[in-house]
Amino acid sequence: MLNLHARASALSSLDIKERRxxxxxxxxxxxxxxxxxxxxxxxxxxxxxxEGFAVNLYRNGIVPQKTSGTNNIxxxxxxxxxxxxxxxxxxxxxxxxxxxxxxxxxxALLVTEQCNSFCVMCSQPPKAHDDSYxxxxxxxxxPYIDESCPELTITGxxxxxxxxxxxxxxxxxxxxxxxxxxxxxxxxxxxxxxEMARRLASINHPDLMLGxxxxxxxxxxxxxxxxxxxxxxxxxxxxxxxxxxxxxxxLRVVIHASTYERMPRLAEFIARNLQFIDQVSLMGLELTGxxxxxxxxxxxxxxxxxxxxxxxxxxxxxxxMTPIIFNHQLCLLRPExxxxxxxxxxxxxxxxxPECEGCSEAHRDCGGFFSxxxxxxxxxxxxxxxxx
Amino acid sequence: MLSRKFKDLSYFRQTEExxxxxxxxxxxxxxxERYVVSNMVGEYLVLDRKVIExxxxxxxxAGTSLYDDLKSKHFIYDEDSQAALPLLGLKxxxxxxxxxxxxxxxIFVVTLRCDYSCPYCxxxxxxxxxxAFDMSQDTADRAVDxxxxxxxxxxxxxxxxxxxxxxxxxxxxxxxxxxxxxxxxKRDLRFVIATNLSFLTDExxxxxxxxxxxxxxxxxxPASLHNKNxxxxxxxxxxxxxxxxxRIQRRLGKHRVSALMTTTLESLSQVREIIDEYVSLQxxxxxLRPLSxxxxxxxxxxxxxxxxxxxLDFFKDGLSYVLELNKHGYPIxxxxxxxxxxxxxxxxxxxxxxxxxxxxxxxAAIVYNYDGDVYASDEARxxxxxxxxxxxxxxLHRDSYETMLSNDDLMDAIESSITVSSPTCxxxxxxxYCGSDPVYHFATQHDVVGNKALSGYCRKNIGIFRxxxxxxxxxxGARRILQRWAS
Numbered sequence: 001m002l003n004l005h006a007r008a009s010a011l012s013s014l015d016i017k018e019r020r021x022x023x024x025x026x027x028x029x030x031x032x033x034x035x036x037x038x039x040x041x042x043x044x045x046x047x048x049x050x051e052g053f054a055v056n057l058y059r060n061g062i063v064p065q066k067t068s069g070t071n072n073i074x075x076x077x078x079x080x081x082x083x084x085x086x087x088x089x090x091x092x093x094x095x096x097x098x099x100x101x102x103x104x105x106x107x108a109l110l111v112t113e114q115c116n117s118f119c120v121m122c123s124q125p126p127k128a129h130d131d132s133y134x135x136x137x138x139x140x141x142x143p144y145i146d147e148s149c150p151e152l153t154i155t156g157x158x159x160x161x162x163x164x165x166x167x168x169x170x171x172x173x174x175x176x177x178x179x180x181x182x183x184x185x186x187x188x189x190x191x192x193x194x195e196m197a198r199r200l201a202s203i204n205h206p207d208l209m210l211g212x213x214x215x216x217x218x219x220x221x222x223x224x225x226x227x228x229x230x231x232x233x234x235x236x237x238x239x240x241x242x243x244x245x246x247x248x249x250x251l252r253v254v255i256h257a258s259t260y261e262r263m264p265r266l267a268e269f270i271a272r273n274l275q276f277i278d279q280v281s282l283m284g285l286e287l288t289g290x291x292x293x294x295x296x297x298x299x300x301x302x303x304x305x306x307x308x309x310x311x312x313x314x315x316x317x318x319x320x321m322t323p324i325i326f327n328h329q330l331c332l333l334r335p336e337x338x339x340x341x342x343x344x345x346x347x348x349x350x351x352x353x354p355e356c357e358g359c360s361e362a363h364r365d366c367g368g369f370f371s372x373x374x375x376x377x378x379x380x381x382x383x384x385x386x387x388x
Numbered sequence: 389m390l391s392r393k394f395k396d397l398s399y400f401r402q403t404e405e406x407x408x409x410x411x412x413x414x415x416x417x418x419x420x421e422r423y424v425v426s427n428m429v430g431e432y433l434v435l436d437r438k439v440i441e442x443x444x445x446x447x448x449x450a451g452t453s454l455y456d457d458l459k460s461k462h463f464i465y466d467e468d469s470q471a472a473l474p475l476l477g478l479k480x481x482x483x484x485x486x487x488x489x490x491x492x493x494x495i496f497v498v499t500l501r502c503d504y505s506c507p508y509c510x511x512x513x514x515x516x517x518x519x520a521f522d523m524s525q526d527t528a529d530r531a532v533d534x535x536x537x538x539x540x541x542x543x544x545x546x547x548x549x550x551x552x553x554x555x556x557x558x559x560x561x562x563x564x565x566x567x568x569x570x571x572x573x574k575r576d577l578r579f580v581i582a583t584n585l586s587f588l589t590d591e592x593x594x595x596x597x598x599x600x601x602x603x604x605x606x607x608x609x610p611a612s613l614h615n616k617n618x619x620x621x622x623x624x625x626x627x628x629x630x631x632x633x634x635r636i637q638r639r640l641g642k643h644r645v646s647a648l649m650t651t652t653l654e655s656l657s658q659v660r661e662i663i664d665e666y667v668s669l670q671x672x673x674x675x676l677r678p679l680s681x682x683x684x685x686x687x688x689x690x691x692x693x694x695x696x697x698x699x700l701d702f703f704k705d706g707l708s709y710v711l712e713l714n715k716h717g718y719p720i721x722x723x724x725x726x727x728x729x730x731x732x733x734x735x736x737x738x739x740x741x742x743x744x745x746x747x748x749x750x751x752a753a754i755v756y757n758y759d760g761d762v763y764a765s766d767e768a769r770x771x772x773x774x775x776x777x778x779x780x781x782x783x784l785h786r787d788s789y790e791t792m793l794s795n796d797d798l799m800d801a802i803e804s805s806i807t808v809s810s811p812t813c814x815x816x817x818x819x820x821y822c823g824s825d826p827v828y829h830f831a832t833q834h835d836v837v838g839n840k841a842l843s844g845y846c847r848k849n850i851g852i853f854r855x856x857x858x859x860x861x862x863x864x865g866a867r868r869i870l871q872r873w874a875s
Binding site for chain 2: 227269
């Protein structure tokens, strides 16, 4: 597991009055005008530390003969993975947050921790405090990101509650990163206002998809899962409005104790009512946040819902839709379902268990576990052995 | 237990306890105990009579999986959610969309001449008189011009007869002219020749290859049955059609040729042999069709020789054999069941001409006869051959498109063909899967709506709907196959 947030230590006097965003570079002769927005990562490439960078970062104890100037900091050991092109946020207290990793297949833009829902299994529990700096940072940081970046995910909290700032971010992304796909994770409740859908569509992004959770075909069950009365109707209205404006939509169904039984009925509901949806993702739990607090109430061993999962997948496939299974270890899925599974767990939180020893798929096609799975995982993990 | 910050499911179910309202629904007995209940867009459930009574009397308790199913499938709604209303609206619009597309199938009768003398034939002539029974180039020009007046984005031109290949030069001419016009109109344009294949030359095959023309033929079953149903001088009809199907499969590809069968009294005992004939030709589709009450079929007494119930037994037996073949690994679809399953299981409307409301006459399919007469359907042309010209819309040489398509008899028939307002149909749970056939009812009852209690159309279709729903309920293996057909 990689640590995206860690405390660094000072190697010299500091002059960091407020948080700074900086793009990591190993180039000591970076043109001076770019240095104030860059963090110089020292790896022994020069005798003297060049001047003018926002900060100078050191790791593995590699430091030059003499350090000079200010803002020299030693990274925490679990952030030694930093490399050229990454983007960091450095707080005055030396907390270093890696907000973008150039080599990651996908990066998430956490734009707010506030949310209008309160899902029983939320892995990123909402916080009520003012965190408007998050979206401001992202609007600032977009130009630091490589133009070749394949995909960025906007997530929260609920990104759309930021209204103007949300649209500003998407606009900035379209302008600065025109070939980067955007995935927006939203409960779509705010799109019940068709003007919101119209505004998003008017940005005319060439490769944008919204990932929208739908947990049940029955309003009361969905509302229970998201702990918000009326949320189902708002999400359905939002989906219809977004489609009216031709937006691409992925439905995201998290499977747990309250949702697994009606999964085939939900699949029928989607096939019958929402056939214009572009992708349906069926997802395993991530046991952090509320999912951990509510673990006993929401846990079901994936081995115990294979029948419902298989039926739901079959219904969706027959309706010509595209189902994808997220966050499931391959050995738990029936063999005929494995082709729908993708390696979805981000590399920085992906792990394997002792039972995976000797499995031909571990580290290959199997997406493994969230690091949080240490709290509980299926009793049925068994190595898959393929003769070579 | 959820941690204390969270509310239980029962909290979110409270509003459901205040009672529910019915959305538009219909129910009809499936058998002696069970009822089919369907909503306005064809989603259905099979329920016991007692449950139906509780449902309509507002006695159903919330919080049960039955309640959730009825709510999810839009039979009821309650204060907890209004989402059913916009979704039903969307689905209803989707089901009706194609009525707005207007005429898609354009049938050209390029000649009435034919080398066969089938007793069930409705229209053919055995004659050498080309002038009297062939379509002229002038008539063809006017017909092609009229085709492109239809706003439908996909247009299919079907050549019929008689035997259309007896006037192949005109087919070539029409295809060329339609392609030329389509450079301007840019429709999805397709062609099919409905032919007995007797005159399938290399020239015809190369032409079909070059212009993407499909071929549709008649195959009634094994040689003895086929040759009896479809007599031809030389008695070699079956051999000719089988050889030529194989030839097309080899030269153009398997999917470019399809076959249709017509059911006669002799067919009734041979459904498995008929289907085997299709399998041995590696065909993957069969259409178990009833005999229609027009033309020679009526005059020669064929239509009276078996009734709808006997045909239904034939159909059920055939379908069961087709399903068995699928279970044993040979993929073959029965077309009529496929159309009905699509209506039952998907939000789409397959748009089959005989199962539409409003009826498909003229606004889904239209016929240009060899002599320039325009008919509202293929059956309307057959009715005319029997002396009843009610559904002749006009003539290409005399009447304008507007005059023909606003023909009073046509307008009246279409208006009265809307099933939701037809007596009997309006209360039938199978309404979303059915349609109306004004020409059939006029031919058999001299009334475009018809008394459904006496209607063979109604009896046949309800028999099929009941049978398919029963299979879906009782035979898991059959259900999977039928679901696959619908997808």
